[in-house]
Amino acid sequence: MNFKNLGVIEPIWRALLAEGYKEPTPIQEQSIPILLNHKDLLGCAQTGTGKTAAFAVPILQHLYLDKHRIKGHRKIRALIVTPTRELAIQIAESFHAYGKYTGIKNTVIFGGVKQGAQTNELRKGVDILIATPGRLLDLMNQGFINLRDIEYFVLDEADRMLDMGFIHDIKKIIAKLPEKRQSLFFSATMPPDIVNLSRKILGNPEKVTVRPEQTTAEKVEQAVYFVHKKNKAKLLIHLFESNPVDSTLVFSRTKHGADKIVKLLGKAGINAAAIHGNKSQGARQKALGDFKNGDIGVLIATDIAARGIDIDQLSQVINYDIPNIPETYVHRIGRTGRAKASGIARSFCDLEERAYLKDIQKLINQEIPIVGDHPFLKDPVSELGKQPPSGQKRSASGGQTNQANKNERNKHRKYYSRRKV
Ligand code: AMP
Numbered sequence: 327m328n329f330k331n332l333g334v335i336e337p338i339w340r341a342l343l344a345e346g347y348k349e350p351t352p353i354q355e356q357s358i359p360i361l362l363n364h365k366d367l368l369g370c371a372q373t374g375t376g377k378t379a380a381f382a383v384p385i386l387q388h389l390y391l392d393k394h395r396i397k398g399h400r401k402i403r404a405l406i407v408t409p410t411r412e413l414a415i416q417i418a419e420s421f422h423a424y425g426k427y428t429g430i431k432n433t434v435i436f437g438g439v440k441q442g443a444q445t446n447e448l449r450k451g452v453d454i455l456i457a458t459p460g461r462l463l464d465l466m467n468q469g470f471i472n473l474r475d476i477e478y479f480v481l482d483e484a485d486r487m488l489d490m491g492f493i494h495d496i497k498k499i500i501a502k503l504p505e506k507r508q509s510l511f512f513s514a515t516m517p518p519d520i521v522n523l524s525r526k527i528l529g530n531p532e533k534v535t536v537r538p539e540q541t542t543a544e545k546v547e548q549a550v551y552f553v554h555k556k557n558k559a560k561l562l563i564h565l566f567e568s569n570p571v572d573s574t575l576v577f578s579r580t581k582h583g584a585d586k587i588v589k590l591l592g593k594a595g596i597n598a599a600a601i602h603g604n605k606s607q608g609a610r611q612k613a614l615g616d617f618k619n620g621d622i623g624v625l626i627a628t629d630i631a632a633r634g635i636d637i638d639q640l641s642q643v644i645n646y647d648i649p650n651i652p653e654t655y656v657h658r659i660g661r662t663g664r665a666k667a668s669g670i671a672r673s674f675c676d677l678e679e680r681a682y683l684k685d686i687q688k689l690i691n692q693e694i695p696i697v698g699d700h701p702f703l704k705d706p707v708s709e710l711g712k713q714p715p716s717g718q719k720r721s722a723s724g725g726q727t728n729q730a731n732k733n734e735r736n737k738h739r740k741y742y743s744r745r746k747v
Pocket residue numbers: 346347348349350351354372373374375376377378379636637638664665666
């Protein structure tokens with residue numbers, strides 16, 4: 327199967343070939359014919375599956391074939407709403423790459439920067455607008471953007487939109503869209519509130535599902551390292567020193583944690599940068615740019631900042647902290663092993679995180695292999711012996727607290743004596 331067979335026109339498949347896309351990914355193969363047929367689409371797929379081209383290619387093709395109908399100043403005819411600035415920029419870059427022989431113009435708007443450059447681009451006229459919700463509403467309210475000519479609407483990463491509290495913004499945007507349009511709705515997960523939201527947007531959609539399990543199980547090699555919390559930084563440095571890889575994305579649960587990791591790595595002579603919500607847009611773009619062009623080999627990110635970042639040749643993902651939401655793990659490791667590439671995802675798991683690990687394994691329906699021979703595989707029992715769990719004091723006379731510690735130790739011994747969790 328190739329893009330030509332799917333009905334994609336020459337100026338677009340030529341651009342896809344130039345990007346190195348020889349054949350469509352499953353989501354593209356399933357979605358492109360539906361969308362070329364002007365149907366609404368409910369796509370259950372995460373970033374990393376090739377979903378950007380799945381929606382961008384048909385939109386570009388419709389606009390291109392219809393180009394001559396539009397006389398005079400360009401009007402915004404396609405709107406893509408996505409939760410984060412990084413994702414918005416990447417989608418715009420993809421439209422640019424896939425549409426380079428079509429003459430179709432797009433621009434991207436997002437918050438956290440001055441609006442002048444964005445409104446200048448809008449004034450010049452664009453066919454496609456990629457936007458984060460807040461800045462979109464802001465510029466609509468100021469009269470820079472009108473949605474009355476929208477013919478194609480994409481809501482991307484809907485579950486993340488809701489997690490990030492964008493539901494009211496989304497509803498306001500939907501209310502301004504023309505009734506007659508083609509709508510596309512993408513979400514990695516489909517809990518009931520997402521299904522409800524999709525009903526507000528879509529007519530009678532065709533459904534396409536690419537299971538996260540597929541991407542996780544088939545492409546990404548995974549490994550878990552049991553390690554005491556306080557040894558995680560040492561383990562990270564050890565991994566970089568013993569097994570240098572070109573590009574590593576390290577996930578930290580907190581912004582503060584991300585900065586701390588950068589500092590610790592710096593002390594060990596490993597050049598890294600962090601991206602998270604407390605960094606300015608300029609600093610985030612610079613870090614991402616340096617990472618993409620190989621000036622730095624390690625990028626530390628929080629989940630929200632890393633959402634959807636697309637880096638070719640990402641060799642490994644390290645979960646410095648295990649995420650407490652299992653789907654987040656799938657999102658994270660989806661950053662490596664993109665499309666046809668293979669990658670490795672290593673996870674550092676301390677005692678408190680073992681329950682999260684169990685949830686993850688349940689979701690992906692896989693046991694993640696344990697690395698049994700790293701230098702920081704401390705016996706958690708002796709750790710506990712030295713340092714009673716918080717809130718508990720060891721009693722010299724071996725009273726109740728000592729018994730509690732013993733029970734706790736037995737629990738952990740049982741846990742760690744099994745080679746697989
Ligand atoms: P996405 O899920 O849209 O973020 O795409 C994930 C990655 O896969 C990006 O790096 C794309 O450039 C790449 N990709 C998308 N479609 C294809 C394809 N058909 N062949 C090869 N790579 C692709």
